[in-house]
Amino acid sequence: MTKIGMRRIVKWISCLATVYFAYSYMQRHRFTTATDDTGGTEAQYAVEKVFLESWQDYVAHAWGYDVFNAASGQGQNFGEKPLGWMIVDALDTMMLMQAHTKDVRHRLRLRREVARCEAWIRDELDYDMNTEVSVFETTIRMLGGLLSAHHLAETLGVGTPAVYAAKAEELGARLVPAFLASPVGIPYSSVNLRTGEAVKSMGIGEASLAEFTTLQLEFKQLAYVTGNATYWKLAEAVYKPFFRENDYPAAYDGIAPVGVLPDTGKFFTPAFKIGARGDSYYEYLLKQYLQTREPLYWKLYQTTMTGMAKHMIARSVPDDYLYIGERYGTLSGPFMPQMDHLVCFIGGLYAMAATEGVPLAKAEQQPWFDGDRALYWQIAEDVTYTCYRTYHETPTGLAAEISFFSVREDEAHDSWWESPSRNFFIKPTDVQNLQRPETVESIMYMWHLSGDSKYRQWNWEIFEAFRKNTAYYRPDGSLTYTSINSVVAEGQTTPRDNMESFWLAETLKYVYLTFVDDFDLSKVVFNTEAHPLPVLDPEELARRGLVTGWDL
Numbered sequence: 020m021t022k023i024g025m026r027r028i029v030k031w032i033s034c035l036a037t038v039y040f041a042y043s044y045m046q047r048h049r050f051t052t053a054t055d056d057t058g059g060t061e062a063q064y065a066v067e068k069v070f071l072e073s074w075q076d077y078v079a080h081a082w083g084y085d086v087f088n089a090a091s092g093q094g095q096n097f098g099e100k101p102l103g104w105m106i107v108d109a110l111d112t113m114m115l116m117q118a119h120t121k122d123v124r125h126r127l128r129l130r131r132e133v134a135r136c137e138a139w140i141r142d143e144l145d146y147d148m149n150t151e152v153s154v155f156e157t158t159i160r161m162l163g164g165l166l167s168a169h170h171l172a173e174t175l176g177v178g179t180p181a182v183y184a185a186k187a188e189e190l191g192a193r194l195v196p197a198f199l200a201s202p203v204g205i206p207y208s209s210v211n212l213r214t215g216e217a218v219k220s221m222g223i224g225e226a227s228l229a230e231f232t233t234l235q236l237e238f239k240q241l242a243y244v245t246g247n248a249t250y251w252k253l254a255e256a257v258y259k260p261f262f263r264e265n266d267y268p269a270a271y272d273g274i275a276p277v278g279v280l281p282d283t284g285k286f287f288t289p290a291f292k293i294g295a296r297g298d299s300y301y302e303y304l305l306k307q308y309l310q311t312r313e314p315l316y317w318k319l320y321q322t323t324m325t326g327m328a329k330h331m332i333a334r335s336v337p338d339d340y341l342y343i344g345e346r347y348g349t350l351s352g353p354f355m356p357q358m359d360h361l362v363c364f365i366g367g368l369y370a371m372a373a374t375e376g377v378p379l380a381k382a383e384q385q386p387w388f389d390g391d392r393a394l395y396w397q398i399a400e401d402v403t404y405t406c407y408r409t410y411h412e413t414p415t416g417l418a419a420e421i422s423f424f425s426v427r428e429d430e431a432h433d434s435w436w437e438s439p440s441r442n443f444f445i446k447p448t449d450v451q452n453l454q455r456p457e458t459v460e461s462i463m464y465m466w467h468l469s470g471d472s473k474y475r476q477w478n479w480e481i482f483e484a485f486r487k488n489t490a491y492y493r494p495d496g497s498l499t500y501t502s503i504n505s506v507v508a509e510g511q512t513t514p515r516d517n518m519e520s521f522w523l524a525e526t527l528k529y530v531y532l533t534f535v536d537d538f539d540l541s542k543v544v545f546n547t548e549a550h551p552l553p554v555l556d557p558e559e560l561a562r563r564g565l566v567t568g569w570d571l
């Protein structure tokens with residue numbers, strides 16, 4: 020190459036670089052003069068930045084490991100080899116951010132990280148391991164993550180779909196023995212990925228309601244992707260035994276106890292909760308309807324919502340915060356006025372039941388929009404507000420793991436933290452925050468379905484509280500994000516030595532999507548770990564022989 024040619028090339032490169040940096044600077048600072056913090060682009064940039072800080076810190080200290088002890092900066096695996104717990108769970112958040120970011124440098128970084136994950140999944144991830152895994156957790160996080168990566172790679176052009184489809188099929192096949200172990204088809208809670216040995220949970224061996232009824236979106240999508248109807252049939256077969264054995268739903272108004280014996284389907288532990296061990300049973304009834312339009316699931320979902328309004332919903336004193344409590348023994352048995360943070364997904368679920376994913380104003384024009392739908396929307400607004408208040412009222416701006424609501428004017432509890440509005444308390448054993456997603460999840464739905472800008476403000480406020488209180492600087496000055504020990508402690512919060520994979524998979528994704536304009540909620544169904552799966556065309560399903568195989 021001549022000297023002149025060389026010089027011209029250098030000139031061109033520096034010119035291009037100048038244009039590129041000017042462009043990315045403008046992109047990032049376009050909305051800095053907006054009147055509030057909640058302009059979409061600026062907020063998107065801020066969330067991408069926290070995501071990348073969290074992710075890069077994981078890559079630097081614990082790449083490949085399943086568990087990230089973030090404060091001490093170390094990784095661990097559950098079994099003899101890694102399952103991809105962090106990588107597969109976080110991947111589709113990066114894909115979505117790569118597709119939606121307005122910042123060129125972020126886009127390049129995200130593209131590099133997606134490629135890094137894809138190569139690891141293709142070359143390193145090996146499910147042939149002598150390790151017993153939770154069927155539920157592995158399905159929602161790993162199978163769900165692989166299937167959504169497959170879907171996004173296909174539709175957004177951000178990866179190689181075949182890599183994810185092949186891994187999903189292999190993992191699905193290794194989970195199947197858990198279903199086959201039970202005489203009635205309710206999967207045992209764990210399975211050894213190499214030997215296929217299935218194991219019931221400890222103690223009496225009961226199955227958690229929310230575990231065996233939260234596999235269906237993933238196994239139906241797997242059946243669709245692979246063309247193998249076995250996955251569909253196994254996942255659906257779990258319902259019939261417990262409906263048949265327990266005079267359910269009639270005798271229970273649709274609310275099911277949280278424990279079921281997997282060999283018979285008989286109800287066992289008489290605790291009725293929409294939080295831990297119950298939650299996603301209700302979620303997947305509606306979401307299966309949204310995924311496939313099978314009317315049976317809409318009917319079942321409606322039954323459960325009637326029961327919820329009758330037995331589980333209550334209002335606090337003095338300000339009537341709507342919340343969902345717990346019952347023990349029978350549905351008319353003792354009522355506990357407390358709500359797990361986990362329950363806060365229910366606002367988004369009610370909102371989706373009201374509108375089926377189209378904006379409220381449009382839903383209200385539809386022939387199917389009736390009094391029930393209007394009631395669902397009202398409950399969605401009210402319970403989402405309550406969940407927001409459990410953040411807004413604490414000194415850190417973050418909610419506790421469980422909130423306990425006031426039932427009397429003069430209610431007092433020594434040594435419990437009392438909220439300024441006096442509507443709720445936090446017990447000393449419940450003050451931790453695990454960076455959970457459910458509240459920002461519901462707020463994300465409320466924003467897209469209502470267009471009311473207060474919801475963007477709420478998620479911005481919560482995001483700021485996470486950024487401020489869960490950021491942790493190690494002694495060497497490096498930054499990470501962790502769960503924290505107390506949302507009500509005065510002064511500096513103390514870290515727990517863990518960054519949950521759902522911080523990357525769910526919490527930051529839902530905050531992020533709140534600030535993406537025009538995200539269409541009628542085209543995807545999020546699984547319970549925030550992995551978006553496509554809404555499937557009923558005619559195409561019928562052509563492939565994938566149809567509901569049971570009825571009440």
Ligand SMILES: *[C@@H]1O[C@H](CO)[C@@H](O)[C@H](O)[C@H]1NC(C)=O
Binds near residue numbers: 191249250
């Ligand atoms: C469908 O999946 C099941 C369970 O993994 C497997 O046993 C069966 O061989 C598969 N069928 C085909 C045609 O691949």
